[in-house]
Amino acid sequence: MQLLIWIISVLVILLFAFLSLAIFYLFLLAAFWWLRRPGTSGKIPPQKRFAILIPAHNEEAVITQCLKSVQNLNYYEQFYQTFVIADNCSDATAQIAQEHRATIWERQDSKKRGKGFALAWGLARLKLEDFDAVVILDADCIVRENLLPAFNQRLLLGQQILQACDGIHNFRQSFLTYLLYLGNLVENFLFYGGRENLRLSSFLRGTGMCFSAALLQRQSWESFSETEDLEFSLKLLKEGISVNFVPETCVLAIQPTKFQTAYTQKRRWAKGTFSLIRRNFTKLLGQGIRKWKFSMVEAAFALLLLSRPLLIYLNLLGIFLALAIFSSKGQTLFWWGIVLLLAQTLYLGSSVFLASDKIKALRSLLLAPFYLLWLLLVQLTSLKGGEKPGWEKTARENAKA
Template sequence: MLDSILLGIQIVLAVIGAYQLLLTFFGWYRRKNKQHHAPQKSFAVLVAAHNEEQVVGALIENLKTLDYPKELYDIFVICDNCTDGTAQIARDHGVYAMERSNPKLRGKGYAIEWMLKELWKMERQYDAIVMFDADNLVSPDYLTHMNDDLCNGSKVIQAYLDTKNPHDSWITAAYATTYWYCNRLWQLPRTNLGLANFLGGTGMCFDTNLLKEMGWGATSLVEDLEFTMRCVQRGVNPIFNYDARVYDEKPLTFKASARQRLRWMQGHFDVARRYFFPLLWQGIKEGNWAKIDSAVYAANVYNLFIGSILTIVLWIDQLLPGVPTFTSLYAFMPAAFALFTVATYAQFPLAMMIEKAPLKSYLYIITYPIFLLSWWPITFYAFFTQNNKQWSHTQHTRVIRLEDMQSKQAS
């Protein structure tokens, strides 16, 4: 009986894996026939910040020099429970410092919800809201691309996420590889197939009327994924803008990375538990593949959790002396599964090649499998601590400006 259950789980996971692999083939090409528009949309640019005096100044300087009419956007720094000089730095740079103090409701989701309520009270109203983290840098044409998408009828837009410090350590290099892979072989295929894209926590743009109608309501540890699910439920599919670039600073050490990823996975379990079955059932009833695909995406955290445990059990079973107790799906078609495994891992260097990653990044391919395997214990621990809603802050130790990053990329 147990053997049949485990075999059934293997079949389900194999089908989902094959589906994900199939999707990647639709990311090998990119359409470029988007209609362009003169600047007309106004933007409230929100910067979420908690004790970010080290990096927020560089982002504000970056945002103030975007290639977009200055009268069409304002910058608001959400100083969320700050105890340092973040608010003063924002004021010194001539932008709005919106100070919030609520130690009981901490985290970006709560800060954004508060900020939007404050924004709706203001005399000036904006056509759209864009959101960044304080450690980001933004391509000069970011708002130009958001203006085009809004004018073309899009309501929720995710920019291309990149890493501003890809070569600081093997950890930052792993994040960079993951970003190249996700942008090219997760996000772009869904764009090409007309499915819903997924918000990435920063570089996000929202139509104001939609936000007023829906409310924010995304206060989990992964507010981006939660809001994605809420949009898809309403039939609003977020889109992906490949040309608008946002550069995110990644943690340098494995310990800091593990803490950040643990928070993501705890939040992912929470969102999957609340949205998977309703979204899946809704998609089946409506014959809406975008909703079914989004439900499958939400369940990925459970796929990883169950798949990692199952793999370890089967490995141990195979290594023990005597006849194996459990049936391994791999034993039925070893050549096919070996090819599938190779193809799965080959996606990462393939994405790097398509995205023209710096040559130096390929040196870290040898350590990338360690990063991938480290998701197993992190996900396992997250499953048993998923009710922990405590938000953790990633410390930043230096300033990187856009021109610094660009000069490194050119060298």
């Protein structure tokens, strides 16, 4: 019995030590966002030429609003061109895109299915020498008018890979979308914004990505997993190429308003992310240590922090195990866990100060435990089975802003 208690004590100490480091790091990133928030810079005239690439699989329900927002970009029309990759489509996606003055590339390949394969095919087909940069968007997103001006300015500074904020268009529509909106505020500004201010490389997020054409001529797209964006980020990092976060602009996605609809999306993200961490964490950490590259060691640690709810689950597990230790050491560990849990609550609760409607944000956060319980069940189910190639689509809803 004493041996079992000793083993549990050691496990809890190691777990809480990791969580202490993780939470300190998250607060450090947040502090760098609050203390060094970017100011507004003067307007720079369009100089860079952009290709906007939109991979789409049966997106007739949502692609119209995406293309309309692209047409309304505050940028000279002759300086950008839109390409839609209608990938294995059986609906009117291609026809709708053509009606909105996009160049249509139709692709049929029953074996190589999925966004990663569609992007690789489209980038290989694109005449990169005709453009300065390529922007990749999801078909269900809406872009802010300043997307290309913001990218234009960063490219003129010599930055090669850019990632815009990943926002939510219909965040007012339901309790679920508002909680996702609050989580995105923390993700965008306190995590990625802090990383940018610390001059740390960000992770690509699938949509709102911008690559210099010169880089794409040297780096072919070879990421085909369910988390092809993160996979490509790590590939670039290993080669010493950073991703810059651009908080000045945003792409807004339509998120599911119902839990049953959101299940597929969240399960796919969790499955892909956990698989990516398993495949890359030890390799990235080992390479970083061997090569004495802080950027790789830091990125390996940051991978473990991609799911903030997971840190809460581990925290609660540690508290539960501490309660099983009937001794003064168990009480000390218990209160250590409580302090960590309060710190995590404070960190996530800081989204209230970033939200436009602070009263609604507070009310929504009171119901967050129910969301976390649902998300835990989703993440547990994601552990069954490996990644499957192809488009695993989230059912579309008629969303309003």
